[in-house]
Amino acid sequence: MKSHAQVVVIGGGVVGCSVLYHLTKAGWRDVVLLERSELTSGSTWHAAGGMHTLNSDPNVAKLQHYTIELYKEIEEISGQSCSVHMPGGLMLADTPAWLDFLKVTQGTARVLGLETELISIEEAKERHPLINEKRFLGALYDPMEGHVDPSGVTHAYAKSARLGGAEIERFTRVVDLQPLKDGGWEVITDKGGIKAEHVVNCGGLWAREVGRMVGLELPVLAMEHHYLITDEMSEVSGRSQELPHCIDFGAEIYMRQEHGGLVMGTYERNCVPWSPKQTPWDFGHELLQPDMDRISGNLDMAFDHFPALETAGIKQVINGPFTFAPDGNPLVGPVRGLKNFWVACGVMAGFSQGGGVGLALSNWMVEGDPGMDVFAMDVARFGDYATMAYTNAKVRENYGRRFRITFPNEELPAARPLRTTAIYDRLKDANAVFGASYGMEHALWFAPEGVEPFETPTYRRSNAFEPAKAECKAVREAVGMTETAIFAKYEVTGPEAEGWLSHLLTNRMPREGRLVLTPMLNPAGKIIGDFTVAKVGPERFFIFGSGIAEDYHLRWFEQHLPESGVRLQSRSRDLQGFIIAGPKSRELLARLTDTDVSNAAFPFMDFRRMDLGMVPAWVGRINFTGDLGYELWVAPDDLRRLHADLLAAGEDLGLCQFGLRAILSLRLEKSYGTWAREYRPIYTPMEAGLDRFVDLRKNAFIGRDAVLKEKETGPKLRLVTFIVDVDEADVVGDEAVWRDGAVVGWVTSGGYAHHADCSVALAYVPAALANSEGNFEIEILGDRRPAKLQPEPLFDPQRERMLG
Numbered sequence: 001m002k003s004h005a006q007v008v009v010i011g012g013g014v015v016g017c018s019v020l021y022h023l024t025k026a027g028w029r030d031v032v033l034l035e036r037s038e039l040t041s042g043s044t045w046h047a048a049g050g051m052h053t054l055n056s057d058p059n060v061a062k063l064q065h066y067t068i069e070l071y072k073e074i075e076e077i078s079g080q081s082c083s084v085h086m087p088g089g090l091m092l093a094d095t096p097a098w099l100d101f102l103k104v105t106q107g108t109a110r111v112l113g114l115e116t117e118l119i120s121i122e123e124a125k126e127r128h129p130l131i132n133e134k135r136f137l138g139a140l141y142d143p144m145e146g147h148v149d150p151s152g153v154t155h156a157y158a159k160s161a162r163l164g165g166a167e168i169e170r171f172t173r174v175v176d177l178q179p180l181k182d183g184g185w186e187v188i189t190d191k192g193g194i195k196a197e198h199v200v201n202c203g204g205l206w207a208r209e210v211g212r213m214v215g216l217e218l219p220v221l222a223m224e225h226h227y228l229i230t231d232e233m234s235e236v237s238g239r240s241q242e243l244p245h246c247i248d249f250g251a252e253i254y255m256r257q258e259h260g261g262l263v264m265g266t267y268e269r270n271c272v273p274w275s276p277k278q279t280p281w282d283f284g285h286e287l288l289q290p291d292m293d294r295i296s297g298n299l300d301m302a303f304d305h306f307p308a309l310e311t312a313g314i315k316q317v318i319n320g321p322f323t324f325a326p327d328g329n330p331l332v333g334p335v336r337g338l339k340n341f342w343v344a345c346g347v348m349a350g351f352s353q354g355g356g357v358g359l360a361l362s363n364w365m366v367e368g369d370p371g372m373d374v375f376a377m378d379v380a381r382f383g384d385y386a387t388m389a390y391t392n393a394k395v396r397e398n399y400g401r402r403f404r405i406t407f408p409n410e411e412l413p414a415a416r417p418l419r420t421t422a423i424y425d426r427l428k429d430a431n432a433v434f435g436a437s438y439g440m441e442h443a444l445w446f447a448p449e450g451v452e453p454f455e456t457p458t459y460r461r462s463n464a465f466e467p468a469k470a471e472c473k474a475v476r477e478a479v480g481m482t483e484t485a486i487f488a489k490y491e492v493t494g495p496e497a498e499g500w501l502s503h504l505l506t507n508r509m510p511r512e513g514r515l516v517l518t519p520m521l522n523p524a525g526k527i528i529g530d531f532t533v534a535k536v537g538p539e540r541f542f543i544f545g546s547g548i549a550e551d552y553h554l555r556w557f558e559q560h561l562p563e564s565g566v567r568l569q570s571r572s573r574d575l576q577g578f579i580i581a582g583p584k585s586r587e588l589l590a591r592l593t594d595t596d597v598s599n600a601a602f603p604f605m606d607f608r609r610m611d612l613g614m615v616p617a618w619v620g621r622i623n624f625t626g627d628l629g630y631e632l633w634v635a636p637d638d639l640r641r642l643h644a645d646l647l648a649a650g651e652d653l654g655l656c657q658f659g660l661r662a663i664l665s666l667r668l669e670k671s672y673g674t675w676a677r678e679y680r681p682i683y684t685p686m687e688a689g690l691d692r693f694v695d696l697r698k699n700a701f702i703g704r705d706a707v708l709k710e711k712e713t714g715p716k717l718r719l720v721t722f723i724v725d726v727d728e729a730d731v732v733g734d735e736a737v738w739r740d741g742a743v744v745g746w747v748t749s750g751g752y753a754h755h756a757d758c759s760v761a762l763a764y765v766p767a768a769l770a771n772s773e774g775n776f777e778i779e780i781l782g783d784r785r786p787a788k789l790q791p792e793p794l795f796d797p798q799r800e801r802m803l804g
């Protein structure tokens with residue numbers, strides 16, 4: 001074994017071998033993989049090998065597509081067969097809701113350029129004669145589905161990596177990791193040590209334990225998973241063509257052909273975690289004791305849905321563990337706070353995702369950026385709230401719901417409430433319907449008195465529609481207040497603070513007492529953040545950003561922090577507050593303070609310290625509703641008092657509490673985008689319409705060269721607003737935008753703009769089409785609805801309300 005390597009990859013499952021291969025492909029050849037046993041010795045060896053492209057996140061779906069296409073390449077390089085079978089796959093809907101799901105999935109697949117096809121159940125039966133057609137309503141056919149041999153794939157990656165210069169040491173267990181002064185790692189194994197510049201944790205079933213070697217508690221948990229293999233069946237073995245894969249959402253099973261029989265697996269609702277605290281190091285090529293009772297309900301339904309199954313003999317029952325993150329997507333990327341320590345774990349679909357994970361991670365290590373939008377699988381999408389107990393609750397929920405619809409307006413109940421602010425009970429008393437974001441409870445909308453605060457999950461308009469409309473009306477006609485619990489807040493201080501922020505962010509930093517809006521770019525000029533910055537002292541700034549991206553942004557900030565002169569702190573837990581907005585919001589504010597808040601004394605984009613009643617606060621004249629309004633920030637233990645004082649002072653002004661649904665509606669009328677929807681690392685500020693917040697007069701900031709280049713060539717895409725002629729269902733995001741019979745773009749978000757009284761979609765289209773006339777349509781639930789470009793904001797296009 002070598003004594004030094006540029007990279008040590010820990011773990012020789014499908015993911016570790018893919019990472020190793022991709023590193024060599026990217027030109028890093030001094031790379032070593034350490035495996036405590038034989039390759040495939042974790043969850044990989046007993047996988048069913050199924051693969052598919054579709055994923056609820058289109059960016060992950062793209063990586064799954066890449067993975068499936070990659071098998072040809074590694075077979076060719078290595079000479080090792082992956083036993084790729086591509087019979088295609090059927091998703092079977094047995095209820096109208098599942099039919100809706102298939103239509104939504106088909107729309108997203110179109111955006112991705114995938115050739116999926118909605119077919120009748122009769123057509124499905126022609127492809128898969130074992131189906132009981134009486135039990136289903138329709139199907140989605142995806143030609144990019146199939147299965148591989150897990151061991152073949154892993155060895156094909158491994159051989160390809162070796163041919164690229166990598167070394168693989170089997171039967172070598174990493175027992176500890178020690179940081180070195182130069183930023184590298186001493187990798188201590190049972191066979192000696194290796195000094196590595198970078199370490200990648202691909203420990204699969206042991207990823208948690210490898211994480212603990214560096215003081216990290218990764219949010220991963222292994223679950224027991226059953227599948228069974230039938231004896232040969234005459235209905236299967238005589239066929240000239242392999243049966244397509246099947247997902248039967250009703251019975252919650254997946255199925256595929258294996259030689260002359262079938263493989264059938266299920267994600268049991270009454271699921272069971274495996275080794276929830278600690279994975280034993282001596283767990284080898286073992287299977288777990290099957291528990292047929294756990295899957296008997298699914299089997300009964302499967303017999304009804306596929307009658308030939310009932311008489312089939314069972315050759316083998318497999319019960320094996322594999323790992324999940326709380327939302328079921330992988331954990332990939334550099335770990336905040338640790339230098340040169342990377343993870344690629346929690347990969348629950350290694351044969352659909354392993355290639356994409358390897359590509360993204362190797363790009364990240366070699367180029368400094370994953371090269372694509374991987375937020376949905378970025379390890380930084382979870383914060384410190386994702387403890388082991390949280391992970392346990394969420395993984396069980398996610399596993400048990402694998403074949404259940406999560407509607408776009410649905411908030412799942414596990415691990416809640418976790419974080420609450422001091423007014424949680426007050427909001428509850430006011431009949432709030434809550435959502436959870438980054439562990440924090442926040443009001444989505446308020447149910448009318450006497451009505452149960454519960455939102456019906458649906459693809460169509462829900463019972464939140466009328467209450468949210470009333471909340472929007474109150475904001476536009478009087479004044480509303482809402483909590484800002486889910487914002488991320490940071491404080492930056494020090495003599496170098498301004499210079500550092502100016503280098504990191506695209507806009508000019510504000511004068512003291514003022515605010516600016518600013519994107520943050522990566523060197524390729526793509527948006528990796530959008531913030532509001534307030535200068536609150538000569539060397540002191542507050543930054544407000546998206547709550548769900550807190551760890552993601554802190555990681556970037558910390559990676560770029562100079563050795564001295566700048567101090568960065570998260571203030572998310574100790575700055576809380578409210579937005580008050582609407583034409584009477586100034587009057588409300590004035591009632592609580594002696595500070596002059598007239599337009600002349602406290603203009604748009606000012607940021608001040610003032611007392612609000614008895615509470616010291618920071619107040620910014622800015623808010624996300626596009627109306628006259630303010631953000632009020634106080635210490636958490638002042639929140640209740642301020643809440644009570646605002647309610648009392650606003651009573652005769654028509655003050656109404658509003659929730660996130662109303663904000664998201666109000667901002668549509670201003671065509672304001674949001675992080676993770678309109679603003680993501682696949683778009684540039686010019687494409688997103690944020691170029692007015694990029695100050696090219698500044699000599700240097702990250703991404704400046706790329707912005708200048710784009711100025712010459714022009715943007716490829718443009719974010720536009722459509723008014724959509726809908727029928728009971730608004731867009732949610734990821735719908736296809738059609739023009740003259742072809743898909744030309746995709747929706748990022750939208751919904752009903754209650755004050756403007758129309759349905760709105762924000763979407764990216766090719767820049768050339770952004771101002772064009774033409775017959776645009778947006779596909780909602782399989783229906784192509786006419787859509788009209790809306791060139792200016794629907795509400796207050798001259799900004800008179802906001803500035804007045």
Ligand SMILES: Cc1cc2nc3c(=O)[nH]c(=O)nc-3n(C[C@H](O)[C@H](O)[C@H](O)COP(=O)(O)OP(=O)(O)OC[C@H]3O[C@@H](n4cnc5c(N)ncnc54)[C@H](O)[C@@H]3O)c2cc1C
Nearest residue numbers: 011013015036042043044048049050174204205349350351
């Ligand atoms: C029953 C079952 C059916 C499945 N079916 C499918 C399917 O149809 N399709 C699909 O895509 N996925 C399926 N999976 C999931 C799939 O197996 C996983 O996604 C995949 O195996 C994850 O691979 P990995 O490399 O991340 O982890 P693992 O396979 O667990 O690999 C981790 C490796 O790291 C090594 N290691 C850990 N710690 C150390 C250390 N300290 N030192 C050295 N080596 C170490 C381990 O020995 C192990 O070999 C299934 C899983 C199960 C259990």
